Structure formats: structure tokens, C-alpha cells
Amino acid sequence: MQVAITVNGVVHERDVDPRTLLVHFLREELDLTGTKIGCDTSQCGACTVHLDGKVLKSCTLLAVQADGAEVTTIEGLAENGEHHPMQTAFWENHGLQCGYCTPGMIMASAAFVRDNPGASEGEIRHYLEGNICRCTGYHNIVKAVKQVADAAAGA
């Protein structure tokens, strides 16, 4: 099937097998391998992207369902060569170790803080239930997200 999907501001027209998952479309067709696959069942959140501004696990959607949509991946999060504040906060707070969950974690957290400036630690921990990290014990991830949430509330 023909699809036209805007990814990180660029329109990509492709003929795809209808069963192709969006995450495979991004990784295999567009070579945007920053979006990861960590489970088959939509628990882990490693594949999180933004679809028309909303947080989405890209393993839960077929590429054909994203026809006409605007997708942002981790590769498109930085603006004008500057890290997004959430990327900076993860780096500054040691919010990552092996880095595999990190793109999804950052994409989910960036949208969460955008919609919930000033979120409390408890709210952050509850929200992050949809993203699994095996390395950090979440402590420094929560710290990073809280830093951005506090800054967003102060702005």
C-alpha cells in the first residue's frame, strides 16, 4: 500500500506491506534506528515516538495507519542542533546506562512534561510505568524528568 508519512519534518512516500509495523517502517525503511524494539507486547516503551504530537508506542500501529500523519522520533527531537531539554537532563543526571530504553524514555517524558509542567515525583513515577528500564532503577530518570518539569513550571 502507498503511504505518505511525515517523519521529523520530511515527507516519505513508500509502498509498504500492509502488515508492516510503524516501528519497522521507521527502522528498516527510513533507517531511523534510534527508535528501539524491546518487547512484542507494548509494555516496554522503547519504541515510543510522537504521532501528531501525541505519545505513541510505534509497535502498536501499522505504518498504513500512520498515513498522512506527522511522526517525530528521537532523531528529530533536537532543534537547531541543540539537544531538547529532556535530552540534556538525562545526560546531566545520569538518567541512562545502556541507552536502549533511553530514546523511548526521553520521547515519553518530553511529551509528559510538555503537557504536565510542574509534575510531582509521584506523578512522574506513575506516568513512567509505560517505559521499562533495566539499568538505572529509575532513580536518575525520575530526577531528570523532575528537573525539566520544575523548569517548565517556572517558565
Add this chain to the structure above:
Amino acid sequence: MTTRIFGSGIKRREDPRLITGEARYTDDIKLPGVLHMAVVRSPYAHANIVSIDSSAAEAMDGVVAVYTSDDIGDGLAGLPTAWLIPDSDLKTPEHPALAKGKVRYVGDGVAIVLADDRYRAQDAADAVVVDYEELPAVIDPEEAAGEGAPLIHDDVEGNIAFRWVMGDREASDAVFDAADVVVSERILQQRLLPTAMEPRAAMAQYNPATQELTLWCTSQNPHIHRFIISAVTGLNENKVRVIAPEVGGGFGSKIPCYPDEALVSWASIKLGVPVKWTETRSENYLITIHGRDHVQHVEMAASNDGTLLGVRATVYAGMGGYLSTAAPGIPTILHGLLYVGPYTMGSVFCESIGVMTNGTPTDAYRGAGRPEATFLLERMVDNVARKIGMDPVEVRRKNLIPAFEDGYEVATTLIYDSGDYPAAFEKALDMAGYGDFRRQQKSAEADGRYLGIGVTAYTEMCGLGPSQVAGAVGFQGGLWESATVRVTPTGKVQALIGASPHGQGSETTLAQIIAEELGFPVDDIEVIHGDTTETPMGWGTYGSRTTPVTGAALAQASRKLKDKARVLAAHLMEANVDDIEYADGSFSVKGSPDQAQSIQEVALMAHLAWNMPEGMDPGFEESQFYDPPNFVYPFGTHIAIVEVDAETGVIDLQRYIAVDDCGPQINPEIVAGQIHGGVVQGAAQALCEGAIYSDDGQLLTGSMMDYCMPKADMFPNFELGETVTPSPHHPVGVKGVGETGTIASTPTVYNAVLDALAPLGVTQIDMPLTSAKVWSAIQSARA
């Protein structure tokens, strides 16, 4: 004087590529013309293969070939077990890359499909028709070792792969017979799924013209993978290049060499094109090693005054359907030798029985044998305290080994390097406010609220280890590391290491060691790892050994360079070597501070070699092989405070205090991260994780929908403290910290919950402590 880089929690040098999605993990790497491999896997835990019909699969679009064990023939040797425990009557049953005539666990490979696309490869794998004759299966290791259990390998009588004994049984009996108090418990160390967030993957590219094989794979130890792939394929080791690119966590599960790595290699050799395989999470849960799986019968002897006299255990350790790469070493050497812990206990005895079962093979999982030892010890100490009516903290305090700086031999024959266990213990109790807590607990109980506290004192052996010891205990490799510090003419550093970090931040930590030794800015130091062709030989990243062992090699290589630089600087400044002073990367002449050569200037002059001292070779590069003289023994005390809702069985982990001593901390933020992650992994064993099998050997927790991974909202912020006791035998005094959190936290959380439940009469619950189990235990105790 600038801020000292050693000890500074600088940002990690690996992070810019990781936070932007630019890092390349194995599955991210693409090669033109690659074929995708899918594996036809057994749906039965134990069955004879009657027939395999691949004709329908072969006819499908995009399918290039389907192969079974018959097609491979002798093209691949069986996968080796590489830890051969001596004096244990060890049997090593054949482990073919694809099953020959019989499958032994759900997920055992039966055939492989090669196709031009991963979806098509999986479709075709589903179309391979395999006729099985199902056999009775056994999962529980104690049951598998019992009378009448189904025999899994014809050449492993009674399913017993080894029987390892530590200590003197009669001496132990004498201690127990004479003791005032003996407590006992059957402890179940449930199976755990390591769950590195990156599933395993492998891609092989064979070049028929040069007869060279390149294998990209998710490995913690590419040099060991090269060794094994060379052995199983028959290619010379110098024709095999293994590359572990970015690796997304391992926790032990990426140490073993699995059938899949061998199969992509064989298929690429056979077809002359690149072949790639990436496991799904469901596949990962079925075929990538599991951890723990012990049934332990444990006893502890003590005096009425709380003096701990001895511990003994019979351990049935489930090995699964085959003996994985390092499996026999885990419930033996890495387990029994920890039975003394941080205590002055004089008697230890362990009989560990490795049992073949129809489960997924087990092997090293974060902590590997040491969590299972620390748990039983700490559990029994609490049981002793309860039995004699003494505060468990008092029992521990009474039995802790006093501070020592250079060597303390314990009953297991280990010589601990250094420790001040009482200092860490008291610090943790202070942080927790132990006395106040006990008062709060009493008043809460009066209100019908159940609070509990768990206190674990631990030490562990890591930084594996002296090679001579490795040989003596049957490890089929050395345990040294090597490193090269290479300085370019412009004064930039490439540090090449044989170890293979996969999330630990070693590119940063190790750069900090070099920066400390030689004065180069840390941003001018690149640590290169993971490619067997680019890096010197090394045994890999596991056993909390990269900072202790590779770090020592780098420190010593740096010191060789510094010695050379000092002589060259003296020569260039026409001064006596003894008059050269070094500070912050600069060599100056005593008494004339204006005369100085920076390390970068010296490096350039060494490369130019226009004016070298008599007998000095050009270049500015040094290598070091480092074989540690002993293990390192980090230690500490962890404390958990929980509240249990008696009406629902729900556990609220309210506080977690960890005081750890890993010697001087090179990067305290990275150390803290290791502890945070380890604590969650261990606490989750106590609280929710556990692989569950049906009686016929089906893994019921086969996806993240069913296997309880710890989530952010299950934990509080952690309260960390430290003490600093350098290792006397290490060049920079450091000890490993990768596994301490996992080792300490399981008994800490478990004991806290049981402490909370004590007033309700609950004395034991098998892990994990799910709310359903806790609730049931409360109901049973009330009944």
C-alpha cells in the same frame, strides 16, 4: 590545581550518541543482501522429533533455504561448556546448535529458515511442520534429581550433572550437634528472566575469498565469543572477527555463546551472504539464559547469646535442558565460597547438585551465585534472632568481622582483601534511624498497621579474578585483562581494552583513570572496546571486573608511559631524571619551574624521535596485561523499610538505604547508578519477579505482559551512603560495584516484609512476595 578528575561525577562520555538515537546496536547495523534467519523452536519441553517437513516453507516467497540438524551435519560442533568444576563428577551433555532427534526445553531450536525479509522468514518458520512425540517433562530441580524423574540426557544419569561439596561434613555435623540453636528453612530461589532491554541479536558475514568471518553480536565478551565461534565452526581464530557494537545491557545473559550465534555464522559460511538474526522478547524469554533456580535446604547453628557458629546447605540448582557456557560455576564456586559473608562464623558446608531439567538453560545473572548465598545467610540470621529473641541488628553487630586492612582469611578459605564492616553497618543504621523506627513500628502495630525493617550486612567477591584461581576451579579461560594506552602525535589518547562494557559507563570511568595518571583532559581520551580485531585480548565484562581489572591494566600502562615521559622530558630539558617533577600533566625541572614539558609535548617528541635518550624506542604507547593477585571484596549494609497492608497483602517499599564500600569512587554518579539499578533488580526478585512454568514445562511468564518487570512507581528515591576502604592489592584501590545492589537488596526487602508480618504469625513465604501470596499467608496464619 584543577579539580581532581578522579572522584568527580562527570557526565558520561558515551551519552551524546545514546540520547540522540545515533548509537548503533547490533540490529541497527545493515548489510546489503542480508538474509534474515528465523528459528523453528520446539513448542514442547521434552519430546522426540519424529519428522520435519520443510517443503511448504521452502516454496514460500523470499525463502532461500531451510536447514535442520541433518543439513548441518558436522559443520558445527556442539556448544561447549566452559566451566568444568573439578572433583564434581561433572557430565557435559552434547549441546548441538539445532536439536538432534530430541528437544529438551520449550524454545530448543529444530530448524532455521533463511529469507530475504524478517517477516517472511518468520512466516516460513511457522510453516515448517514438525511431528513430535511428547515425553514427560520436569522443571523443579529437586524433583528432577529424584527417583522416577524423566531422563533428559541419556549420558547424565539421574539428571545429575555435577555434585560439588565444600567443607567437611563431619566437622559441620559436630558443630550443629553441639549448638544451642539450629534454625532451618527450605528456600526457593525462583527462576528470573534477565531481561536486558536490548534483545539478543547476531549478524554474520563470511567472505569466501579471504575465508574471514565477521560476527556482530550482543556480547559481554567478544574475545570469548571469537574463541568459541572459532571452535564450533572450525575456522582459525585469526579468521574470525567478533564485534560487540553498542550493547543494551547484559546482566550476565550476554556472556554465553548461544546456538543462534553459531547458526548465523554457519549459514553465512554455507551461503556466502550475510545472515542476521534478532530475537523477539518472547523468544528472549524462552531461549536466553535464566538466572537463579535453586531449591535450598539451609540450616544455621548459633549459641543462645547470638554467636553464629555455622551454616550448611544442600542446593539443588536447575541447569535447564543443556549446560550453558559458565553454568556449573554459578551455584558452586560463585555461591558456596560466600557462605561466611561478613561474619566471624567458623563452620561452612555446602553440597550443590547441578540438575538437568526441561527448563531454559540457566547461567550467570547479575550477582551469579552470590545473591543466592547472601540471601540464605541473611534469612537464617533473622531466623536465629527470632528464635533466641534477640534483635536481628544485635545478632549481626555481634558477629561482624572487625575492621581489617590487608587480608582476612575466612572459613571458606577466601582471603578478604580489606573491610570495615562495622563502620558501614553503623552508618546505615544511623541513616535509617533504627532505634526510632522500632518505636514507630510498635505504635503503628497498635493502630493495626504493619511496618517492617530488613537489615542486610554483606560482602562479596568480585573483580574476577586471579587466573591461577580460575584454572584451579576449572574455568576454561584466564581472568586477566589487557589494555593499551596509545597517544597520538597531537597528544590525544586512544585506550584499547579487551573487556566489553555494555552500559556501565566504562568509557568514562576508565578515561578518568588515565586522566588521573597522565594529566590528559578526559575529553581527549577515547576508550575503544568491543572489536576483537581492534582491541587486545580480554576476557570480558562480568563479575564486576572491568573497573578493578581493566582499570588496573590501564593505570599500570599509564604509569609505564609516565616513566618514559619523565626520562624523555629530562633528556629534552637537559636535566637529571631525578630532578624532574610531575604535576597535572606537566614535567618540570626542580628549582626552575619555567622549564617544563607538557605530556602532549613529550608525546610529540616521542613520535618525532629526533632527539631521544640513548636506548629509548620511539613512539608513545604502552600495553599492560594485568592478572589480579586476589579478588576484590566490596561490602556494605542495606536497609529497607516497608509497610504491608494486611487486608490486601500489598507491600509499600517506603525507604531504602544503601551504604556501600567499593573503595575510592572514580565517578560517584556512575557508582550510584550501578547501586540504584542493582537494588531494583534484587528488590524485584523479592517483590514480583519470577519465571513460572506449567507442570508440562510451558513458560507461563513468556512475555512482559506476564513477567513482572519492576516499574518506576514501585520504588522510592534511594538513600545512598558510602564508606571508603581501599583494596590493598589494587593499583588505585578500587573494588567492583556492578553487582552489590542485587546481592544485598533481595534479603533486605524480603526480611523487611517478614518483619512486618511477624506480629501476624507469618514466618515464611516463597519469593516473589506478590500481594496474593502475602494475603494468603496472612489468612493461613490467622486460621
